[in-house]
Amino acid sequence: MNLQATLTRVVKQAVHSIFNANLESVEFQATRKEFAGDITIVVFPMLRVVKGNPVKIGESIGEYLVENVEEVKAYNVVKGFLNVEIVDAYYVDFFNTIKDNNSFGFTSPKKDEKAIMVEYSSPNTNKPLHLGHIRNNLLGYSVAEIIKASGKNVYKTQIINDRGIHICKSMLAWQRFGEGETPESTGLKGDKLVGNYYVKFDKEYKKEIEALIAEGKTNEEAKKQAPILIEAQQMLQKWESGDKDVVALWEKMNQWVYDGFSITYKNLGVDFDKLYYESETYLLGKEFVDEGLKTGVFYKKEDGSVWCDLTEDGLDEKIVLRSDGTAVYMTQDIGTAIQRIKDFPDVGGMVYTVGNEQDYHFQVLFLILKKLGFDWAKNLYHLSYGMVDLPSGKMKSREGTVVDADDLITDMASTAQEISEDLGKLDGYSDEEKANLYKTIGLGALKYYILKVDPKKRILFDPKESIDFQGNTGPFIQYTYARIQSILRKAEAINGVSSSKIEKTFALQDKEKAVLKQLQLFPEVIQNAAQNHSPALIANYIYELVKEYNSFFQNLPIVMGNDDKASVVFRVQLSKTVGNTIKNAFKLLGISVPERM
Known part of the structure; x- marks a missing residue:
């Protein structure tokens, strides 16, 4: 039994013996440096069950502790605070037990303890990692290590956002302006090379918008009708239909990025046990929409779209399937969470390291998974974090004003x-x-x-x-x-x-x-x-x-x-x-x- 547990037990005995009252708990705090003592017992909360002067109550309990606890050598009372002095031998005994223990403070996992999966990083493959990613990676990695040290098995993971219109923008810009250059030919890390073309796309897109506005289009019309954007959207459709050439370009440029990310992760000192890719998970979750429709968790609107009504839970209605049958991010996240439990059956909870702009998304995700009946959903946690700013101001990826992680x-x-x-x-x-x-x-x-x-x-x-x-x-x-x-x-x-x-x-x-x-x-x-x-x-x-x-x-x-x-x-x-x-x-x-x- 540790000292605080011993003191708790004996203080309760003292209150019962001296005042014929029963304490539910005992409040401790560190002794202030200007007073003698090693641990302080707060008397004020006891006044709910013991009537009297807090100083007198403290002195009575202090005398009882000196007589009944061998580790207690003296006490003093300051107002309602009982400062207890502990014998040196107690600290010497403690020191002898830890001085040769190189893993002091760490707890080994219990045999049947459920594991925790920690997700972090989860970048897009159209640009290098930046300062915001650094906070994400450092938080996720550290939390994983801390949870491991607390006595749990941990899996570190990320989901790489390797599909979508943003990827196609880099691909199209490289096709148009790249003249076949590669990381090897330029000496650039692959993620930086691809990121340069994401910035290049945005510059060309803005030029086309200006030209269309000069022809009489409104700003909104120009944004939608810019030829380079339309071509990128067509490229995405080709990728989704499995076009051989587009998929080959996508694989080549993504590999450049993965190679670049690996260098950054190594330099930053973080690692992962399992990688998930959005290109492999974006169709997951649809089967559980069908299950949810059968059990009444979801409902279908007249246009065929599927929704979850969370208004009774203080949230709103959330779409989980579009009217054309395509998935949304929520569908994918539902499916990915379930897939992870299938991949790692010993996982009993997950931590998602994602910026605070996604707070609402995770509230909804966790609630839907609970409604779908998954027991582990009660052990989901959103490690929400704030942005990182520099004295020079905010960062914008598409304008190329981010603080690059490698450079930092x-x-x-x-x-x-x-x-x-x-x-x-x-x-x-x-x-x-x-x-x-x-x-x-x-x-x-x-x-x-x-x-x-x-x-x-x-x-x-x-x-x-x-x-x-x-x-x-x-x-x-x-x-x-x-x-x-x-x-x-x-x-x-x-x-x-x-x-x-x-x-x-x-x-x-x-x-x-x-x-x-x-x-x-x-x-x-x-x-x-x-x-x-x-x-x-x-x-x-x-x-x-x-x-x-x-x-x-x-x-x-x-x-x-x-x-x-x-x-x-x-x-x-x-x-x-x-x-x-x-x-x-x-x-x-x-x-x-x-x-x-």
Whole structure:
């Protein structure tokens, strides 16, 4: 039984024994730093069942705890807050159980635990990945890793939007203006080459619109009648009917894009267990429309279209099949969700990482799947996130003003190089070591800056601000990790430092205890982050741990200037454990840590 559970049980006993009352629950919070104590019991909620002065009530409970809980050595009451002091031996025991555990905080999956599928990225194959995709990928990947660490099996997936009019626009522009160029002939990544033709299409389309308006057409008429758009629509019809030449061009250009995406994913440090393609899933779901018609979940209108009436659920009516029998996105998403359960029968829930502009879509999707009778539909979650802006403003793909993901990754490494060189900390590094370090710092800065923010909030991303070696940043935490590795290298010559057990009688300094108390929170933080689908909880936890460790480091000698062998052993082991926790927490965020910096 953990300490909080023990305190809960004994506090309830105390209230029953002293006041003849029954408490349903006990509220805890961290003790404020200006007061003595390690954990605080909030007395005010008890006043519902115990009448009297909260200070007197707190003192009575405090006396009872000192007498009945061996871990409690003292207490003090401030207004309605009972601050409890815990014996050092409790923290020393805890430390001895975790100091050699490299996976401290992580939970292994139970044998019969249902798996979770996490979908993220899901790009269109008409352009490279951009800054918005970076937030999507980082969130999805990190949430998958956190859920895995919380004790569940996880599958990472994406659905690639590889069909539709937007793909045909790039294809047609390449046919017209490409003169046969390829990624090999141009030296461009395939996704960038295809994206250039998407931009080219838009420029030509705008020229044709202007020409038609000059001939007397209205703006709306010109948009619909532009020859290049009509030709792209005809190309889409040919693709859907299986035209050999169009399908061959589609396969060739999509492969260019897939090859380009693979490079970006590798550089970003994300991966997938299963890929789905819209070209293979867009017809899925139709059979379940028929099932829904039979069970009354859907109804048919006079024109033959099929709808789901969700007005009683506070939503509206949603079309699931057009009058001509063709599917809509909702139909496809219904079918794809069901197909995933068929492909992975151990999956009991799914997380969809998609921007907040699709909030309503997922409300409807999840509700329809529940109405269709799928038990796993109650375990569907939309990981909704806000946009990422830059100081320079919004991005538009078709105008070519997006912040390209590859360029941003490269720029982050360059910014890290510039700042690192100014600080002059890299003497003795080879050029290759420097390049790897710049990439590690740059990517760490980018990932941490994005993931430390609650997913639902919009972000203004400032690259220079993210690469700061002070404050709540990735590089600050990476630097602390590297400093710890330096301490460990210096301590290697001291026999027994890395393995000796800490004696239960070891007396802790306040700064040491503060670090241990923060370490204790790690398993609970992982569970909370998994339940809330929030990497921000991990990021901000590790920042608090690093702050506590740096305060300990600055106030207490670890190896040099410390003549107490037991103290040296403990402080080196504590440093090592903090280093491992930083590394493990950052791994959940997809961030690497440098051994030297």
